[in-house]
Amino acid sequence: MPIRILPSQLIYQIASGEVIDRPYSIVKELLENAIDAQASSIWMMLHNGGESYISVKDNGTGMCLEDIELAVKHHTTSKLTADNLENIQTLGFRGEALPSISFVSRMSITSKCKEDEWGWFVQFEDQSIASFKPSICTTGTHVEVRDLFYKTPNRLKFLKTPEWEFQGILNTFKRLTMAYPSIAFNLNNDKKTIINFLAASFEDRIADVLGEAFKDNSLMIEERRGYIRLKGFISLPSFTQSTANFQYLFVNGRPINNKLLSSAIRVAYEGLLFRNRYPMLALFLDIPGEYVDINIHPKKYEVRFKEAEFVKETIKNILKETLTKTRFAVSTSFGEETFSSFDSGDFSGIVPFSKKNLREEFRRKNKGHLSLNESLDISYRQYPLGQAIGQIYNTYIISEGEEKFFIIDQHAAHERILYEEIKESLKGRGLKITPLNPPLNFKFDPAKRFDVLLKYQKELKLFGLNINFKDYPQFLRVEGIPEILGEINVESLLSDLVEEIIEFGEPLRLNEHVHQLCSTLSCHLSIRGGEKLSLQELNKLLREIEGVNYSGQCNHGRPTYLSLRKRDLEKIFRRNT
Ligand SMILES: Nc1ncnc2c1ncn2[C@@H]1O[C@H](COP(=O)(O)OP(=O)(O)OP(=O)(O)O)[C@@H](O)[C@H]1O
Numbered sequence: 001m002p003i004r005i006l007p008s009q010l011i012y013q014i015a016s017g018e019v020i021d022r023p024y025s026i027v028k029e030l031l032e033n034a035i036d037a038q039a040s041s042i043w044m045m046l047h048n049g050g051e052s053y054i055s056v057k058d059n060g061t062g063m064c065l066e067d068i069e070l071a072v073k074h075h076t077t078s079k080l081t082a083d084n085l086e087n088i089q090t091l092g093f094r095g096e097a098l099p100s101i102s103f104v105s106r107m108s109i110t111s112k113c114k115e116d117e118w119g120w121f122v123q124f125e126d127q128s129i130a131s132f133k134p135s136i137c138t139t140g141t142h143v144e145v146r147d148l149f150y151k152t153p154n155r156l157k158f159l160k161t162p163e164w165e166f167q168g169i170l171n172t173f174k175r176l177t178m179a180y181p182s183i184a185f186n187l188n189n190d191k192k193t194i195i196n197f198l199a200a201s202f203e204d205r206i207a208d209v210l211g212e213a214f215k216d217n218s219l220m221i222e223e224r225r226g227y228i229r230l231k232g233f234i235s236l237p238s239f240t241q242s243t244a245n246f247q248y249l250f251v252n253g254r255p256i257n258n259k260l261l262s263s264a265i266r267v268a269y270e271g272l273l274f275r276n277r278y279p280m281l282a283l284f285l286d287i288p289g290e291y292v293d294i295n296i297h298p299k300k301y302e303v304r305f306k307e308a309e310f311v312k313e314t315i316k317n318i319l320k321e322t323l324t325k326t327r328f329a330v331s332t333s334f335g336e337e338t339f340s341s342f343d344s345g346d347f348s349g350i351v352p353f354s355k356k357n358l359r360e361e362f363r364r365k366n367k368g369h370l371s372l373n374e375s376l377d378i379s380y381r382q383y384p385l386g387q388a389i390g391q392i393y394n395t396y397i398i399s400e401g402e403e404k405f406f407i408i409d410q411h412a413a414h415e416r417i418l419y420e421e422i423k424e425s426l427k428g429r430g431l432k433i434t435p436l437n438p439p440l441n442f443k444f445d446p447a448k449r450f451d452v453l454l455k456y457q458k459e460l461k462l463f464g465l466n467i468n469f470k471d472y473p474q475f476l477r478v479e480g481i482p483e484i485l486g487e488i489n490v491e492s493l494l495s496d497l498v499e500e501i502i503e504f505g506e507p508l509r510l511n512e513h514v515h516q517l518c519s520t521l522s523c524h525l526s527i528r529g530g531e532k533l534s535l536q537e538l539n540k541l542l543r544e545i546e547g548v549n550y551s552g553q554c555n556h557g558r559p560t561y562l563s564l565r566k567r568d569l570e571k572i573f574r575r576n577t
């Protein structure tokens with residue numbers, strides 16, 4: 001077929017389809033324009049999930065008549081001052097949003113700039129002015145969008161229910177409100193006020209959007225490392241959600257999705273979460289323009305970092321360090337979430353390991369203390385987890401501190417101790433390797449990209465995977481696999497690893513296998529609930545917990561202990577009135 005130049009209408013249809021696909025993309029573009037116009041208040045109004053009406057009004061700089069006319073032309077923007085895409089300080093930069101919106105809907109703009117005495121109301125039809133008239137209004141801009149996709153019924157058919165579309169809008173709206181706490185936001189849907197946020201501090205806006213419970217159960221981050229500034233809140237590992245949808249990431253004030261950052265978060269929380277639970281967080285990364293490319297996605301939802309590994313490592317380290325501070329922190333809300341975590345602790349189906357009986361070792365180490373004559377000569381009351389005074393149901397330790405008392409789940413606590421111990425020993429020597437006799441040969445197939453493993457040969461060996469690259473580039477030879485993995489499909493493990501390395505730049509999956517194995521091991525070797533322990537053993541266990549990282553929760557994310565302050569106890573029994 002001969003090549004032909006497409007008619008301009010079709011070109012615009014393709015371009016606008018990339019920018020605007022659902023009501024929420026219109027909302028995103030209009031809110032971003034209002035924010036870029038330095039508004040201090042933004043009002044949004046919707047009908048029918050945005051399908052029949054979206055309006056965004058701001059009190060920003062406004063536009064004069066000539067600018068309104070120019071604004072809906074393609075590739076017209078006031079935001080790119082230099083002729084390159086470096087150092088962009090605004091959310092918009094392409095000059096594509098308004099023309100795209102006006103192409104797929106009936107759009108009008110009422111706007112007044114501060115120099116003019118009155119403003120203008122301009123109605124657009126097919127990206128050109130259909131009518132205009134003077135308007136008495138205050139400085140700012142009001143964009144109204146009606147009859148979305150009326151020209152492209154096919155696209156209209158793809159819209160879901162108004163409630164579904166509204167959820168998308170709400171999510172987009174909330175995300176932007178988090179990044180701009182000094183702006184007041186109001187959202188009205190079908191004549192009902194849904195959100196009314198006054199200008200607030202960063203902390204208060206986060207609590208407005210994500211709830212007081214999140215604020216109470218999260219850790220604040222404010223760090224600068226090299227050219228990276230990271231600020232925000234991350235939830236305690238015991239305060240989690242069933243999906244990763246509550247992880248809000250921002251780069252230079254722009255809400256984004258980014259696999260690299262998601263993977264940094266995953267690695268930072270590794271070993272702290274209950275299965276299939278995800279932390280909640282709002283993280284704001286500020287990074288100079290020359291180190292980040294924001295022009296890689298038509299909707300500006302993705303970014304690319306120039307030094308991706310450095311960014312990922314830095315974020316992971318900051319998060320890890322912050323989480324280490326949770327040594328004695330557990331979630332304060334014991335609502336549905338925590339209780340459901342307790343309920344779902346089902347470890348059936350996991351193969352028990354009996355390599356080395358750590359439980360016996362724990363007992364042996366504490367032999368000197370194993371006395372049934374229950375009296376302690378030292379007081380541990382001033383210790384962080386206080387002095388054990390007994391067990392209930394042979395499962396929970398009751399312990400008394402100076403100002404608080406504690407209930408500790410002995411199994412969960414011991415599990416955390418062992419998990420950290422096993423992990424530590426892995427760090428030193430690496431995992432034991434089962435030699436493969438004969439070795440498995442894999443032909444180099446460029447499509448499979450096994451060559452990327454070459455760079456990680458040393459790390460892979462630490463995890464027990466012994467690969468010989470002597471016959472590179474014809475063959476790679478797997479000579480040994482991690483002993484604890486048992487029988488595995490080596491080729492699919494290699495493919496998974498290649499995929500992980502290409503995507504995240506490190507053999508993460510193997511890492512996760514190992515985490516899973518450490519968990520399994522520690523769970524099966526630790527003291528069970530229902531086991532009677534002496535007072536000395538209980539106190540010894542508490543002292544060990546105090547010494548390990550992340551002791552607020554076991555490696556499945558369940559809390560290891562609860563505490564209640566003496567004065568709260570007094571309040572409950574009304575002893576202080
Ligand atoms: N709410 C507003 N207040 C003041 N000026 C506005 C407003 N909305 C749009 N403009 C002006 O119209 C121009 C075009 O807007 P448009 O959204 O199409 O492009 P952009 O924001 O420059 O880039 P992008 O396509 O990335 O959003 C903007 O550069 C700005 O000058």
Ligand SMILES: [Mg+2]
Pocket residue numbers: 029032033091092093097098
């Ligand atoms: Mg814009």
